[in-house]
Amino acid sequence: MTGAALLGAIELGLIYSLVALGLVVSYRVLGLADLTTEGSFTLGAAVCALQTTQGHPVLGLVLGTLAGACSGLVTGLLQTRMKMQPILAGIVTMVGLYSVNLMAMGGRSNLTLLRLDTAFSWAEEAVPGLGSLLAGGVAALAAALALGLFFRTHGGLCLRAVGDNPTMVGAFALNWENGILIGLFLANGLIACSGALLVQYQQFCEITMGTGMVVLGLASLILGEVLTRASSLPGQLMAAVVGSVLYRILMAGALAMDVPAAQLKLFSAILVALAISMPTLRQRMTFSRQRKANQPKEKGLAESRLKYQGQGETPC
Amino acid sequence: MLKLQGLYKSFHPGTVNERTALAGVDLTLNPGDFVTVIGSNGAGKSTLLGAIAGSFYVDRGRILLDGEDITYQPAYRRSGQIGRLFQDPSQGTAPNLTIEENLAIAAGRGAKRRWISSITPSQRDFFREELSLFEMGLENRLTCKVGQLSGGQRQALALLMATIRPPKLLLLDEHTAALDPAAAQKVLEMTQLVVQRGHLTALMVTHNIQAAFSVGNRTIVMGEGKILKDLTQSQRQSVSPGSLLAYYV
Ligand SMILES: Nc1ncnc2c1ncn2[C@@H]1O[C@H](COP(=O)(O)OP(=O)(O)O)[C@@H](O)[C@H]1O
Ligand SMILES: [Mg+2]
Numbered sequence: 001m002t003g004a005a006l007l008g009a010i011e012l013g014l015i016y017s018l019v020a021l022g023l024v025v026s027y028r029v030l031g032l033a034d035l036t037t038e039g040s041f042t043l044g045a046a047v048c049a050l051q052t053t054q055g056h057p058v059l060g061l062v063l064g065t066l067a068g069a070c071s072g073l074v075t076g077l078l079q080t081r082m083k084m085q086p087i088l089a090g091i092v093t094m095v096g097l098y099s100v101n102l103m104a105m106g107g108r109s110n111l112t113l114l115r116l117d118t119a120f121s122w123a124e125e126a127v128p129g130l131g132s133l134l135a136g137g138v139a140a141l142a143a144a145l146a147l148g149l150f151f152r153t154h155g156g157l158c159l160r161a162v163g164d165n166p167t168m169v170g171a172f173a174l175n176w177e178n179g180i181l182i183g184l185f186l187a188n189g190l191i192a193c194s195g196a197l198l199v200q201y202q203q204f205c206e207i208t209m210g211t212g213m214v215v216l217g218l219a220s221l222i223l224g225e226v227l228t229r230a231s232s233l234p235g236q237l238m239a240a241v242v243g244s245v246l247y248r249i250l251m252a253g254a255l256a257m258d259v260p261a262a263q264l265k266l267f268s269a270i271l272v273a274l275a276i277s278m279p280t281l282r283q284r285m286t287f288s289r290q291r292k293a294n295q296p297k298e299k300g301l302a303e304s305r306l307k308y309q310g311q312g313e314t315p316c
Numbered sequence: 317m318l319k320l321q322g323l324y325k326s327f328h329p330g331t332v333n334e335r336t337a338l339a340g341v342d343l344t345l346n347p348g349d350f351v352t353v354i355g356s357n358g359a360g361k362s363t364l365l366g367a368i369a370g371s372f373y374v375d376r377g378r379i380l381l382d383g384e385d386i387t388y389q390p391a392y393r394r395s396g397q398i399g400r401l402f403q404d405p406s407q408g409t410a411p412n413l414t415i416e417e418n419l420a421i422a423a424g425r426g427a428k429r430r431w432i433s434s435i436t437p438s439q440r441d442f443f444r445e446e447l448s449l450f451e452m453g454l455e456n457r458l459t460c461k462v463g464q465l466s467g468g469q470r471q472a473l474a475l476l477m478a479t480i481r482p483p484k485l486l487l488l489d490e491h492t493a494a495l496d497p498a499a500a501q502k503v504l505e506m507t508q509l510v511v512q513r514g515h516l517t518a519l520m521v522t523h524n525i526q527a528a529f530s531v532g533n534r535t536i537v538m539g540e541g542k543i544l545k546d547l548t549q550s551q552r553q554s555v556s557p558g559s560l561l562a563y564y565v
Contacts, residue, residue: 152434153432153434154420154429154433155431157434158424161410161413161418161421168407168421171399171478172395316460
């Protein structure tokens with residue numbers, strides 16, 4: 001892989017890490033598989049693209065993020081006020097967003113931002129060669145840090161409790177439905193921000209760019225969690241960033257090995273499946289080691305194997 | 317304090333599964349009353365507590381708490397003044413949050429919540445002090461996830477959470493029934509302790525007739541959605557618990 005390809009992969013990974021961070025909120029904290037993600041990513045991209053073509057790149061990022069956050073609110077309202085199943089609520093919003101996104105792009109299915117001012121063009125002007133990396137890094141770290149700080153506050157704590165035990169939350173004068181609304185607002189805001197950043201980075205926007213985003217984001221998150229062995233919330237936030245970058249590097253590696261573009265989707269699907277099943281595979285391996293160690297035929301070997309015992313939750 | 321007037325509630329009305337769970341319940345609790353509730357399975361005890369807590373709205377009747385009509389107040393709002401414990405210890409606590417995090421949420425009930433502050437050292441000291449009351453060693457495990465505690469410990473924590481801000485009314489629904497005998501005894505003792513300490517008004521459902529008569533100052537017997545008997549402290553002493561078995565039909 002060339003240096004330029006590696007740099008590009010890291011930049012992309014940092015931008016996409018906002019999707020994984022959004023999924024930490026909706027999937028990990030609230031325990032919802034939120035399919036709004038696919039639509040809100042594109043919504044952020046579309047709104048931002050239109051504003052950028054009109055010469056307002058900063059406004060584009062802000063409005064794109066807000067629009068995506070509001071689409072999360074729609075899913076949340078369907079889920080709570082209408083008692084719709086979470087998956088279904090997300091699908092309904094996603095379907096509706098397809099039309100909204102087309103409208104946001106002025107009826108076209110793609111827009112080009114070539115030679116326009118964007119956050120990344122400014123960053124490259126300021127720091128030639130490394131500007132995009134810096135801009136992406138700042139965005140990813142700022143988002144991770146802000147989320148980390150938020151979850152340390154009482155409000156963040158209540159949101160975590162909503163995902164953990166809504167009954168208990170209701171018993172302490174909190175409306176868990178509002179927690180769902182706030183969580184989906186935050187999650188989809190982050191996801192839309194990722195889409196908005198991406199169009200400015202690649203100078204191109206198309207209506208299908210959100211397709212598969214839930215699975216890709218989850219795969220990145222889980223990949224990161226498996227490798228960093230993160231279980232705490234701050235760990236998960238870091239894992240989201242690390243996993244996203246790694247995922248993009250692996251994809252760039254596949255490209256460098258001349259995997260034909262047509263087969264790239266298959267490669268990506270295998271990568272996703274592997275990442276998601278990694279925790280289970282690892283558990284199996286630990287278990288089979290334990291099982292072998294529990295049949296002491298050759299004493300020395302059994303003892304050495306015992307060292308590999310599984311890591312349960314640390315007692316406190 | 318608490319006034320229930322003619323409460324009716326039926327489940328699945330108009331179907332073959334229709335069940336009348338409350339068939340006209342009138343009850344007045346005085347401040348400081350600690351009332352035990354007994355009655356056979358399906359008598360409507362849990363439904364009564366659910367109606368007061370707002371798990372569902374009653375079909376007919378009024379619920380007044382300290383003069384305020386809360387009949388149609390949503391459950392999460394009522395919970396500002398009403399604490400509740402269930403049989404299942406996992407209902408009252410969040411397993412993936414730590415002990416101190418659970419307590420922090422509980423301490424925010426009915427108070428002006430400071431949404432953007434995190435847990436302070438003085439709050440921690442307060443939690444430790446309160447937990448040490450239970451003599452279970454929980455005060456040294458503030459950062460332990462609640463999911464790692466035993467059922468008895470979790471129920472003790474749930475009890476503290478429900479009362480750390482004294483509620484106007486405490487509802488206990490067979491909250492010791494899922495525990496082993498020693499833990500059940502312990503949690504029952506702690507219940508008496510926190511109720512006394514906070515001068516709380518409480519309703520406690522139990523299948524332990526012995527406990528029903530020795531705990532609190534009043535006992536009601538429920539059957540078929542009605543209050544069949546309402547025994548004051550002096551009446552309780554003259555009734556033999558055995559004679560109450562007649563109500564368990
Ligand atoms: N959610 C519900 N749906 C349908 N029927 C219910 C429901 N809750 C309680 N019931 C019925 O109401 C009656 C009273 O139940 P409950 O209050 O749980 O009794 P207890 O707690 O005294 O054992 C029972 O016949 C029960 O089957
Ligand atoms: Mg019951």
